[in-house]
Amino acid sequence: MMATGWSLAAPGIWRMSLQAAKGITPLSFMKAQPRETALKQMPDVQPPFDWEQVHIEEIRDGLIVSFPLTTAEKLYGTGLQLMRMNQRGRTRYLRVNSDPKQDTGETHAPVPFYASDRGYGVLVDTSRIVTMHCGSTLELADTCPEHVRDRNTDAGWTATPRAARVELRLPSEGADVYVFGGPSLGDVVARYNLFCGGGVLPPKWGLGFWHRVPTLYTDEQVLDEAEQFRVRGIPCDVIGLEPGWHSQSYPVSYEWEASRFPSPGTFVQQLRAKGMRVNLWEHPFVSPNSKSYEKLRPYAGSHTVWGGIAPDYAMAEAVEQYKHVHETEHVNLGVSGYKLDECDGSELTRNSWMFPAHAKFPSGLDGEQMRQLYGLMFQKMTSDLYRSKNQRTYGLVRASGAAASTMPYVLYSDLYDHKQFVRALCNASFSGLLWTPEVRRAVSAEDWVRRMQTVCFSSLAMLNAWGDGTKPWSYPEVESIVRHYIELRMRLLPYLYTVFAAYRETGIPPFRAMPLVMSPAEIAAAEGHLAEFEQEVLNTTDAAYGKKTVREWDDQYMMGDSLLIAPLVAGETERDVLLPAGVWYGLETGRRYEGGRIVLIHAGLESMPIFVRSGSVIPMMPSLLHVPESGSPVPLTFVHFGEEAGEGTLYDDDGETFAYEEGACSWWKARVTRQPDGSYAGELFGDNQAVPQSYSTISWKFAQTRL
Amino acid sequence: MMATGWSLAAPGIWRMSLQAAKGITPLSFMKAQPRETALKQMPDVQPPFDWEQVHIEEIRDGLIVSFPLTTAEKLYGTGLQLMRMNQRGRTRYLRVNSDPKQDTGETHAPVPFYASDRGYGVLVDTSRIVTMHCGSTLELADTCPEHVRDRNTDAGWTATPRAARVELRLPSEGADVYVFGGPSLGDVVARYNLFCGGGVLPPKWGLGFWHRVPTLYTDEQVLDEAEQFRVRGIPCDVIGLEPGWHSQSYPVSYEWEASRFPSPGTFVQQLRAKGMRVNLWEHPFVSPNSKSYEKLRPYAGSHTVWGGIAPDYAMAEAVEQYKHVHETEHVNLGVSGYKLDECDGSELTRNSWMFPAHAKFPSGLDGEQMRQLYGLMFQKMTSDLYRSKNQRTYGLVRASGAAASTMPYVLYSDLYDHKQFVRALCNASFSGLLWTPEVRRAVSAEDWVRRMQTVCFSSLAMLNAWGDGTKPWSYPEVESIVRHYIELRMRLLPYLYTVFAAYRETGIPPFRAMPLVMSPAEIAAAEGHLAEFEQEVLNTTDAAYGKKTVREWDDQYMMGDSLLIAPLVAGETERDVLLPAGVWYGLETGRRYEGGRIVLIHAGLESMPIFVRSGSVIPMMPSLLHVPESGSPVPLTFVHFGEEAGEGTLYDDDGETFAYEEGACSWWKARVTRQPDGSYAGELFGDNQAVPQSYSTISWKFAQTRL
Incomplete structure (x- = not known):
């Protein structure tokens, strides 16, 4: 070589x-x-x-x-x-x-x-x-x-x-x-x-709240549950359907089950009328009972999974077949995107399932390669399909790899440890990936709240009730807390959307692990005397090869430049937080912190530790039941924190199409200056438009210490 | 190809x-x-x-x-x-x-x-x-x-x-x-x-009780602890020394640490005088501070582990160096054998350690091959060394592979789940392996007893106190139960030794999983209506891919032809037992069971469910503090169970050398017949000797239902 x-x-x-x-x-x-x-x-x-x-x-x-x-x-x-x-x-x-x-x-x-x-x-x-x-x-x-x-x-x-x-x-x-x-x-x-092409910019609605319904729900049950969100005034932008929408699943048909969804087009429009989009679950393995089967059969790999064929999507003909059935059966009906499950495979659970590494595919790829690429293939096929309609999509995928930063897909897992889910949120930021710590169920109301708090500060805020039938109001005693954090996410949408636009332009991820924002020297300085975090235990049965406890700050992260999120998990009421240099405020407590050090934070269940950097200028909007459509402008407020002058950014476009790639988008600087009399003034500098199209009015709040 | x-x-x-x-x-x-x-x-x-x-x-x-x-x-x-x-x-x-x-x-x-x-x-x-x-x-x-x-x-x-x-x-x-x-x-x-050459026949002393002392014990501490066994009257045949006997360990020196063992030869003889042998822990990676280093350095692989070289024992010269240092430093001093640790390697724990798969070795082997073979290499080098001295050894090894049935080594693990340990005992029997569910510590006296009961019915009955400093009497409230099971093992030694001799001759493993002794049809017939053991759960977060509970009978096993062992773990007071066809007795309860079905057994802490097949004739001896030396014969009793006539076997030889391979061994049939008057008679048929050399007197017990 x-x-x-x-x-x-x-x-x-x-x-x-x-x-x-x-x-x-x-x-x-x-x-x-x-x-x-x-x-x-x-x-x-x-x-x-x-x-x-x-x-x-x-x-x-x-x-x-x-x-x-x-x-x-x-x-x-x-x-x-x-x-x-x-x-x-x-x-x-x-x-x-x-x-x-x-x-x-x-x-x-x-x-x-x-x-x-x-x-x-x-x-x-x-x-x-x-x-x-x-x-x-x-x-x-x-x-x-x-x-x-x-x-x-x-x-x-x-x-x-x-x-x-x-x-x-x-x-x-x-x-x-x-x-x-x-x-x-x-x-x-x-x-x-x-x-790899820059970061993805999701459609605005993708940043709202998502809810996935139980797998065998009928259209009427879904509509009833959607209506419950509206009646209770809990934001929701996307309803996800799980395997039961297929006429057959495991393996799948990609076809609607007529007994549960007799009129899928009507159903999608009925949800749309409520301001909700539909996301469809699927996996790669096609049932012989599907109309797609005979068309994909010539491109099938040598091995089946759950009796379904594994098509070779390195073959253009197979891609065309896949796109055709998805376009005509789903996208043309108004379906907004997909949850691409099981393109990963396992030998580790109680059940082994996947084609083997030695499987052969018509394009010449083998099973090892196909498995490594399968998640990327489904992401690319579906995103190309939506792009061909000048429509952005946003969805979920369970397998990905290198060069995925442009893909409008968020990873998830069947695992469920809350601390691991927060760590995954941190780690995804090093590799051009997005991650949702989806909520499925809880062992207690406390667990429910803590998980809901975390997911509202991630790339995709979702309750996945496919197997458990949970709702945001499943724990009535904490419903108001859950509602508060879903609403807080909605209010922060202009900020979060801007953070994603920066991802696209600069490659800086929207959610960032601490080593991405602090140098080793800065972290070491902040840790100071806390060398006792490192402890080696040796020569016991419990630690036959030693057990070193090293604090890695893998449980907190930045959302954009201004907000630092430090989730708690059930059982915790306090935690250490590593704060970068500068002055910080508790976003909801208004407490002031000197950064460049580690602070101990106490937080009751009603409170998630979020910190805002002094001098930040954060664009916010009212909490709505769903993200406003293009052409329905809403009021915008720039919230300035702390005593010093500062600057924020705002990005805007139509939120739904790819027109922004042709220049139909704008960046603004929102500059707050302090006047000689001690008062503050705010000014908006746009690069090509006077007023952001999505916002009806602009207002300012100065020198805040809390929301 | x-x-x-x-x-x-x-x-x-x-x-x-x-x-x-x-x-x-x-x-x-x-x-x-x-x-x-x-x-x-x-x-x-x-x-x-x-x-x-x-x-x-x-x-x-x-x-x-x-x-x-x-x-x-x-x-x-x-x-x-x-x-x-x-x-x-x-x-x-x-x-x-x-x-x-x-x-x-x-x-x-x-x-x-x-x-x-x-x-x-x-x-x-x-x-x-x-x-x-x-x-x-x-x-x-x-x-x-x-x-x-x-x-x-x-x-x-x-x-x-x-x-x-x-x-x-x-x-x-x-x-x-x-x-x-x-x-x-x-x-x-x-x-x-x-x-693969037949099963291994261990030295008799290998089947006694083993105790490994804390890693940094000095010679005096070891001798004190050994004396405690004798004072308390608890059998012990082998004392194991852990890493601290090396002058350096991790990497190792293969040399005695002079501050802890100033006179190793004397120390070994002092233990020998108490009727105890010494087993030495070691691993493959040789320290630069060892005298062996320079001699082995020419045969080192490309990568070090813990700073020590990994010698290539596919090279005859390296084997000679290894044997030479072991012979002169240990075997000639009277050391009885080794515990061959860490010839396995891991990427899975908190700590990664092992040479990589791409490591290069002088013989041309690469790291993948060396790691797959390393356990076999150390087993073979040490057993060849002892064989060259016409002395049998028995020890522990943490890695093995195919073609290992002739090796005098028993596998163990740093894992510690009691049910997994029982399952490993079953599974070892399918692959020519031996396994010890070693006891290290316990979470309760109950856990202590249950683990001690299990280990006494395995290939190597051992307490490994290297990191925890436990002793058989660590839980005084259950010391008598622990002592009872250690003594029961000693009493069964003539039976167990015969079972191993049959392994050597016939390839039938000494400890046997149930599928080795019952056909699928027999198991199905015994299970009968118990099809409810199989239950599929689907479509919940807890069982995303289904959760099937299938009873595999991986928690009970036969020791030889006559005894069925059904351990309990802490928290259990009853369990199902799959009994092969025929009549069975509770070995210690005398309760009679019809086999060919599943029976529910209740067993208090003082009782381990052991079943003896009716018609069995089991050779037993008194419980001694250690296995008798060759030339010190002890009384033997054939215990016959049940009402029908039956036959047992007895194997005997000098118990220590390889003379048996030259014919210096004998098999006997111990036949019990029922006389016309309803009484029983026992007769011994030997193939070449009148009286087994290890036994002073022969007696019989007939028609027993319990010990």
């Missing part, structure tokens, strides 16, 4: 081709179009190592590419990891898997991209499984006396090596390897996203 | 060679010598399928060999599986792993051998990881209408396919594939064991 050497692929991004033959990869399949203009505006940069320090070694069935690692370096990313944030010391086996219950690297959305807090990142662009030894290995040549410690007597002994290199195992046919420059970790991730 | 076609490898065993080049494999490395004579005495047999039904297919990086599967067929084996007994429906990824916390197939001792209850077995002999799709896949060509069910409405839907074939993924260089005939499942397993 020939190494091409490193060449510049885009500003601050270098590529080395290490492959025998050009095959289908995430970057090529997704037709990633780097956003060159935005990349050119980023700082000039070089990687923090010499190219000679990158080693390439052939092995029996692949290649090892390795990068130097410094002692304190932390490594983030590798996709939707639920079990930890810093991947240093771990071997990541990056296979798509629907049951990421163990810390192997397998996940719904593995991404062979890691980002170092030294300010660089590495991507392997391949359709195959990559193993990333993220500092979990140590070569004999790199082994020094300080690596050798006596566990018998040395309390500093650890089971994981102080590795000198990251070793990446590429598949036998090789791959392209990319290095992304910084200088900061946030810049590395922004570059990765921009290289 | 050329398939050779099937040829007879031994009676009832067929081989097909599917490999590019002959490399190191478990069968070749272990130098497995099939026990032809015993195999010839087994029934003539053919596999229950046509050879044409075995398919071979080339894939990109390997071969798929597949076997037909019938609807009701169950598949057992694949090594030390802790999570389930019937592997049907699962994809088994057979990598050595020290943290088998999830049901992936990875385990300390993966064995690419499965045995079907249709009466055949399949082995893949390779040093690489094999993936066995044990009915977890379904080809399109095999998919029929009955595979397609509508989960929306059909309560019989299941997530796992009703597969038509087992698909085995061989590595790219291929492998030899073996088919083992039956006719019964027990015969299949016996053939596998005999083909």
Whole structure:
């Protein structure tokens, strides 16, 4: 295999081709179009190592590419990891898997991209499984006396090596390897996203509240439940239908079940009249009892799943068939999007299900590749379909991978640990992914509230009642708290939409783990004396290989530049929060905090710790029962926090079509200045329009300390 | 790759060679010598399928060999599986792993051998990881209408396919594939064991009670603790030392730490004078501070573990160095054997540690192969060393694989779920492995007793107090119960030793899962109306892919032909027991049970459910503080149970050397007949000696219903 050497692929991004033959990869399949203009505006940069320090070694069935690692370096990313944030010391086996219950690297959305807090990142662009030894290995040549410690007597002994290199195992046919420059970790991730085409801008309605109904509900039951939201005055923008809408499911038909949905077009319009859109669940495996079966049968893989065929969507003909049935049966009826389930597969649960890695597909892909790509394929097919109608979609997907940042899809999981769900929200931000910590049920009213609070501050605020039949009002004693947070999300919609628009333009993710906004030095300074977070226990049955407690701040995150979210989970009434430098206010308490340190926050059930940066100017709107349609403007208020002058941004467009790509959109700066008399003034600077189209009036609130 | 076609490898065993080049494999490395004579005495047999039904297919990086599967067929084996007994429906990824916390197939001792209850077995002999799709896949060509069910409405839907074939993924260089005939499942397993050289016969002292002391104990502390056993009158044959005996550990030195063991030879002899042997813990990774380092350094692999080198024991020179240091430093001092830890490796715990799969070794093996073989290598090196001294050893190992049945080693794990430990005891029996459900600590006195009861009916009865400092008397309120079961094990030693001798001769494992002793029809008949054991739950968050409760009888087992052990775990006071046909007695209660059905047993803490088959004749001895030495004969009693005539067996030899391989051993039949007057008579028929050398007197007890 020939190494091409490193060449510049885009500003601050270098590529080395290490492959025998050009095959289908995430970057090529997704037709990633780097956003060159935005990349050119980023700082000039070089990687923090010499190219000679990158080693390439052939092995029996692949290649090892390795990068130097410094002692304190932390490594983030590798996709939707639920079990930890810093991947240093771990071997990541990056296979798509629907049951990421163990810390192997397998996940719904593995991404062979890691980002170092030294300010660089590495991507392997391949359709195959990559193993990333993220500092979990140590070569004999790199082994020094300080690596050798006596566990018998040395309390500093650890089971994981102080590795000198990251070793990446590429598949036998090789791959392209990319290095992304910084200088900061946030810049590395922004570059990765921009290289993949930038972040997605969802339709506005996608940022409202979502509710999925029980799987066997009929049209009348769905309409009744939708009406309950309106009667109770609880916002809802999207109703999701689960497997029961199919005439057959597991495997699926993609056809409406006539006994439950005799008139699907009417049903969709009836919900639309209530201001609600319909989202349809589906999975990849097509039933012989579906009309699509005979048409897709020629493109079927060698193995079935639940008796259904697994079509090969690397074949253009199969894609056309899929799009045709979705367009005529759903999209033309007004369906707004999909929940793309089970494109992941599992060998880990009580039940094994998926075509095997050796399955054969007509395009020449095998089962390993198809499984790694399947989630991307369904995302791309459906988003291309909606794009062809000049209509934005937003939906859910259970499998994803590299180069997915442009996709209007949010990941979810059948797992349900609340802390893991918050960690996933943090970790998704390192890999161009979005995540919803969906709420399904609760063990108590407290659990219900805490989960609802979290999901309202995520990419997709959803109650998924498919199996449990829960409603936002399922715990009457806390209904008002739940309603409050759903309404707060609605009020913040202009801010959140702007945050997503920035994702599209700059590659900076809407929800951000703390290492993306604070440097290692800033985090260390804020932690100060809290070195006791690190404790090693050794030589007990409970900790046979040691048990180190390291605080990773994987339980809090930024939503945009101004808001810091620090969820609590059931059982907690207080928590530590890492605040970046500056002055912060409790968004709902008005309490003032000096940042650049760790603060202990007490919060009753009615209160979720949210912090707003002093000087922020946040665009807000009234809480409505659903996101306003294009052409129905609503009042907008810029809320300014703290005593100093400040500036916010507002983005606006029609919220539904792709006209913004042709320039039908605007950015405003909302600048608050302090007058000599101590009063404040607000001014809006737009780039091409006087008044944002979605808003009827503009008002200002100055020097607030709370909402 | 050329398939050779099937040829007879031994009676009832067929081989097909599917490999590019002959490399190191478990069968070749272990130098497995099939026990032809015993195999010839087994029934003539053919596999229950046509050879044409075995398919071979080339894939990109390997071969798929597949076997037909019938609807009701169950598949057992694949090594030390802790999570389930019937592997049907699962994809088994057979990598050595020290943290088998999830049901992936990875385990300390993966064995690419499965045995079907249709009466055949399949082995893949390779040093690489094999993936066995044990009915977890379904080809399109095999998919029929009955595979397609509508989960929306059909309560019989299941997530796992009703597969038509087992698909085995061989590595790219291929492998030899073996088919083992039956006719019964027990015969299949016996053939596998005999083909691998037969079962191991441990030294008698190995079957006594073992105690491992805290890791940093000094010689004096060890001697004090040993004396406590003698003072309290609790049997103990072996004292195990943990990492602290090394001058350095993690990585290890193989040298005694002078501050804790200033005079190791004296120390070993002092314990020996108390009737106790010494077992030494070690692992593979050699410290630069060890004298062995420079000698082993030329044979080191490319990667270190905990700073220590991983020597390549496929190199004869490395083996010689290893043997030399072990012989001179330990064996010549009287050390009886080893606990071979951490030859497995993990990426699954909080800590990743092991050389990677791409590590390179001087012999040409890579890290994948070395990890798959490492456990076998250490077993073979140490057992060869003891054999060269005409001295049997018995010890512990944490990794094993195929062709291990001749090895004097018992597997253990850092996991600690009591039910999983019992299941492992059952499952080990399908794959030529031995297992100890070692006791380390307990959450309560009840837990302590239940675990102690189980371990006393396993291949190695051990308390491992390395990290917790527990003693058999740690819970004074239950000390008498614990003592009772340790003593019961000592009393049963002549029986247990005979059971192991039968393992050696016939390949029938000493501890046997129920499917090895009852046919599918017998189990089904006994279960009778209990079809309600199978319950499918669907469409809830808790059971997104269904939750089927199937009783597999993976919590009870036979010890030899006569005793059925049905452990309870903490929290249980009753349980169902599957009894084979015939009459059974509660060994300690004397209650009579009709077999061929399921009985509900209530058992207080002082009582472990053990059943003895009516007609059994069990050789027993007094409970001693340790197993008697060769030349110190003790009284023997044959205990006959029930009303009918019966027959038992007794095996005897010197208990310590390999003289038995040269014929210095004997088998007796102990026959009990009923006289016309209703009384009983016992008679001993020996094959070459009048009186077993280990026993001073022979007595009989007839028509007992309990001990």
